[in-house]
Amino acid sequence: MKTIQRTKIVDLLALTTYGCEVNVKGWVRTRRGSKQVAFVALNDGSTIKNVQIVIDLDKIDEELVKKISTGTCLSVNGTLVESIGGGQSVEVQATEIEILGECDNTYPLQKKGQTMEFMRSVAHLRPRTNTFGAIFRIRHNMAYAIHKFFHDRGFYYFHTPIITASDCEGAGQMFQVTTMNLYDLKKDEQGSIKYDDDFFGKQASLTVSGQLEGELAATALGAIYTFGPTFRAENSNTPRHLAEFWMIEPEVAFNDIVDNMNLAEEFIKYCVSWALDNCMDDIKFLNDMIDKELIERLRSIVNTEFVRLKYTEGIEILEKAVADGHKFEFPVYWGVDLASEHERYLVEHHFKRPVILTDYPKEIKAFYMKQNEDGKTVRAMDVLFPKIGEIIGGSEREADYNKLLTRIEELGIPMKDMWWYLDTRRYGSCPHSGFGLGFERLLLFVTGMSNIRDVIPFPRTPNNAEF
Numbered sequence: 001m002k003t004i005q006r007t008k009i010v011d012l013l014a015l016t017t018y019g020c021e022v023n024v025k026g027w028v029r030t031r032r033g034s035k036q037v038a039f040v041a042l043n044d045g046s047t048i049k050n051v052q053i054v055i056d057l058d059k060i061d062e063e064l065v066k067k068i069s070t071g072t073c074l075s076v077n078g079t080l081v082e083s084i085g086g087g088q089s090v091e092v093q094a095t096e097i098e099i100l101g102e103c104d105n106t107y108p109l110q111k112k113g114q115t116m117e118f119m120r121s122v123a124h125l126r127p128r129t130n131t132f133g134a135i136f137r138i139r140h141n142m143a144y145a146i147h148k149f150f151h152d153r154g155f156y157y158f159h160t161p162i163i164t165a166s167d168c169e170g171a172g173q174m175f176q177v178t179t180m181n182l183y184d185l186k187k188d189e190q191g192s193i194k195y196d197d198d199f200f201g202k203q204a205s206l207t208v209s210g211q212l213e214g215e216l217a218a219t220a221l222g223a224i225y226t227f228g229p230t231f232r233a234e235n236s237n238t239p240r241h242l243a244e245f246w247m248i249e250p251e252v253a254f255n256d257i258v259d260n261m262n263l264a265e266e267f268i269k270y271c272v273s274w275a276l277d278n279c280m281d282d283i284k285f286l287n288d289m290i291d292k293e294l295i296e297r298l299r300s301i302v303n304t305e306f307v308r309l310k311y312t313e314g315i316e317i318l319e320k321a322v323a324d325g326h327k328f329e330f331p332v333y334w335g336v337d338l339a340s341e342h343e344r345y346l347v348e349h350h351f352k353r354p355v356i357l358t359d360y361p362k363e364i365k366a367f368y369m370k371q372n373e374d375g376k377t378v379r380a381m382d383v384l385f386p387k388i389g390e391i392i393g394g395s396e397r398e399a400d401y402n403k404l405l406t407r408i409e410e411l412g413i414p415m416k417d418m419w420w421y422l423d424t425r426r427y428g429s430c431p432h433s434g435f436g437l438g439f440e441r442l443l444l445f446v447t448g449m450s451n452i453r454d455v456i457p458f459p460r461t462p463n464n465a466e467f
């Protein structure tokens with residue numbers, strides 16, 4: 001076969017140099033035709049769009065053409081011609097075809113309209129479908145937008161450890177990391193496991209958040225963000241929880257809770273605008289196939305001001321809803337950790353726009369949050385979104401050494417694990433704030449997908465670590 005420089009399909013579809021010779025490579029999506037001519041829709045992942053390959057059976061070996069079926073990988077040389085019918089402006093009239101990889105009829109992606117459950121069982125192949133191709137292109141674009149947002153504003157990307165000995169959220173949902181022989185564990189007189197001979201000489205786990213180390217960096221570099229994998233062993237089999245997810249955590253010295261809210265709102269609007277400006281082909285497809293209100297919802301977020309409301313006021317609204325006959329599965333009272341149904345009631349029914357809820361009871365929030373004067377609440381903030389519930393969790397941090405120490409002791413957090421964190425408050429402490437955005441929750445919102453397992457390539461959830 002003649003050597004011609006390959007053109008990606010995304011670039012080829014924009015060409016108007018009719019009559020020129022081109023080479024395209026990709027995987028066959030569909031094949032149809034008659035005795036005389038075959039039409040192949042070829043996709044190479046560079047765009048959701050396929051290019052049509054026209055194969056005249058007088059010109060191409062019939063035995064070779066017979067082997068072309070859905071999933072086959074082809075290299076095609078041909079002439080670029082103006083397309084007469086159909087959506088595309090150009091197609092390729094094949095002059096030479098090489099089969100790079102055959103594909104037999106056991107290929108699982110033959111039929112259209114498979115369920116999402118089935119797609120998860122073939123997660124190794126699902127990026128080859130329109131839906132998952134679109135999602136993973138959007139995922140890449142969002143990651144890029146996040147780095148650009150922070151870089152343009154003078155934040156430094158700071159790498160926090162994945163293996164850690166401290167439980168940032170204090171929720172005890174950590175996966176342990178060990179090289180010990182689990183069949184022969186050494187224990188002390190009390191029956192506790194001895195970690196002296198373990199790899200790190202103490203108990204170690206996968207991180208649930210990079211925040212504590214992020215605070216060390218913010219109180220030196222000024223403004224930083226982390227963006228990395230995060231692990232939680234919470235046994236909640238819901239459409240919004242993963243055991244391994246990606247989190248973005250900005251942390252900024254001298255920001256108070258209001259600055260923090262402003263940053264969160266600007267950040268999320270920037271990401272959604274970026275998707276609308278840069279991923280429209282994929283978003284249009286998802287709007288047609290998955291969620292007919294997607295584009296409208298994305299546009300409306302960019303243009304509305306988020307509601308800012310205190311937890312106590314939120315509870316009052318929910319209690320009034322209950323009094324008026326609205327049925328929630330979980331009870332509503334001051335002090336309760338809001339369930340997703342409560343958050344969504346505020347966002348979807350009551351305000352009909354995103355809500356930033358602040359000043360939560362200290363009992364349901366982490367030890368590091370700044371304590372309010374009332375002695376009951378902390379300067380926490382959760383950003384609540386339509387269809388998602390909590391998309392961001394954050395706070396102003398307790399900057400006072402003694403107050404922080406008292407809270408750590410009240411909660412019985414082992415001090416020996418915390419000495420380095422407390423040093424930020426001992427040596428030149430400063431007001432500072434930050435938050436964490438769940439990357440996959442953002443992607444749920446931007447793609448209109450309803451299950452978090454479908455916006456990460458290889459989801460890890462209870463009883464599932466395939467691929």
Ligand code: 4AD
Pocket residue numbers: 168169208209210211232234240241242243245247249250390391392393394395434435436437438439440441
């Ligand atoms: O609210 P969370 O637990 O906050 C923290 O971890 C703080 N240390 C963040 C900070 O202030 N720097 O988690 C933050 C966000 C949530 O709002 C949610 O979007 C996401 O992380 N998240 C999850 N996403 C998927 N699966 C899970 N199991 C998640 N748990 C939290």
Ligand code: MG
Pocket residue numbers: 390392393
């Ligand atoms: Mg939270």
